[in-house]
Amino acid sequence: MHYLVLGAGPAGVTAAETLRKHDKSAKITLLGGEPEPPYSRMAIPYYLIEKVGEDGTYLRQTEGHYEQHGIDYVHGTAVALQGKAKRLKLEDGSELQYDKLLICTGASPISPPVPGLDRPGIHNCWTLEDARHIAELSQKGDPVVLMGAGFIGSIILEALALKGVNLTVVEMGDRMVPRMLDETAGNMLKDWCIDKGVRVLTSTQISEVTDGSEGLTVHTKGGEALDARLLVVAAGVQPNISFLASSGVEIDHGIIVDQYMRTSVPDVYAAGDVCQAIDFSTQKAEMLAIQPVAVEHGRIAAQNMAGKPTPHEGSLNMNVLEAMGLITASFGLWMGVEGGDSCRMHDPENNRYLRLEFDGNKLVGGQSVGLTEHVGMLRGLIQTELDLGEWKNKLMKSPERLPEAYVAVAQHNFNISA
């Protein structure tokens, strides 16, 4: 048996390890597209501020980890899949045969249609190689423009600000992180960042990038010209699926998988950012490009590949973000559901906010600003779908009693510590 795992991000690494756990004798190949040990993109901002070195971004820290697990870690880029022949063609002309294939090629940054984005001094912040360039071009006092204040943009924002650059953030949406935070939270974050010395332009689009005195001039549609030594583009990502063009693998936004993470081609599975799998909240196939979901996908796909049927019940969308010291988190259907109740605790003076969304007596979503204690309980309550009983009304009056509600309801239902 030869398992081929295409992609060495969190989904791929978890899958390779899980395959080994369930199949001691199979050949396992982990094929990575970048000339680095498997690493985590989540850690890049912390590498940028030198909180960790490059090795601190590695997904596994034990020397010889892959060898010890009998995982053959190799480099290469797939250019075509021949599903009937069970063969993967690589960029260097070589071919790899497999018995079962897992596609976890992840995603890549979108390059928005803005003239001038091919100039030097313009980088995404996606790979370790990108980070090395950014580190070089973001010295203290340097003028830097960041395009996009989505989740990735906002995480890089903190790193850039901490490096002491002169930072301007340009976001198309009317607030920061519009896909993760509501108007209140997104604007709290914006005000916070402005207060900390970052220029944040929302509802603003970049029209063109030209040469400038610092290297670049970034022009906005409103007519403003921003000088920059570095422009970081964080305008979103798209799944890496181009090599599947004539493979027969069914694709919508990402690769379509069934409950067992199988694609439409026999013995080909998919996991992580590249695939469109069940969202716990909507029970529909969605793109949930986040680290914990990639890990869940990888583990479940591998169990199914190894002959341990494990249906995927759906992953919960959740995000946590720190920008300039303000921590925000969002879970599930944070925008609420039709006919559901909603409550908010908003304490702008202390930069605290908690929004809870209910469907009947169940918590279905939430988001928080400035809270760091017991945040995971939001996940616990949403995903266990516990009936909140009398606590629903208590929470409607005082959302900040969430931890109490959690412990009380969990105790009632599961008698957890008695």
Added chain:
Amino acid sequence: MQLALVLDPAKCTSCKQCEMACAYENEQTFNPAKSRIRIFDFHEDGRFVPYTCTQCDEAWCQQACPVNAITTDPATGVKLVHDNLCVGCKVCTIACPFGTVNYNAATGKVIKCDLCMGDPACAKACPTGAITYSDVEQAGFDKMRAWAAKTDSGAQAT
């Protein structure tokens, strides 16, 4: 035999000695806010519930960590955060469905109960036996773990 914290709300009087002991042991301060174990007071019912990490077998925090900073201590089963590796990304704090991994802004790292590496200060400080460090089989933790399994997106095959 692996030991675990056995928490018995029926014996808890909310004296908060455990919180003080934990904060002192781990953060060198008598500040209950820094404790990794917490007593929830349900005054209306006259009920007090000690609450902390269960050291799950297949721990969400551990699986979600992008840089392998949470490992399992083979002797105690403790899920241990390695400060030298933790980058402070907080993914574990949202992944843990019990909410027992928290971010410490002062250090830029996450903190969770590590059973004081096999000699938990909270259990020693508890005057009523509401917190004991004893045989896992006696603990009601299998129930909590079963509950946790409900948050898993695919059954945990071990």
